[in-house]
Amino acid sequence: MKLEHTNRLASLTDEQLAEAIEAIEAIEETLARKAGDRATLIEGEAEVVPSLAGAGKAHEGIVKQALGFNPSKSP
Numbered sequence: 001m002k003l004e005h006t007n008r009l010a011s012l013t014d015e016q017l018a019e020a021i022e023a024i025e026a027i028e029e030t031l032a033r034k035a036g037d038r039a040t041l042i043e044g045e046a047e048v049v050p051s052l053a054g055a056g057k058a059h060e061g062i063v064k065q066a067l068g069f070n071p072s073k074s075p
Contacts, residue, residue: 012020 009017
């Protein structure tokens with residue numbers, strides 16, 4: 001089996017290339033408009049919240065439990 005690569009963009013005429021670019025730009029504008037319709041602006045300021053001591057250990061225990069890790073059993 002022989003596989004050949006072609007450069008389809010090089011085979012396009014200037015007019016075809018311009019039409020393709022216009023189509024892509026129109027799609028981008030439509031997607032941006034749809035994303036803007038769903039966007040929600042939240043006003044406020046960030047607040048620094050101190051981390052809880054030992055929170056990492058609690059999460060580690062939850063992950064080990066979920067994975068079935070039992071330190072009392074030998075591997």
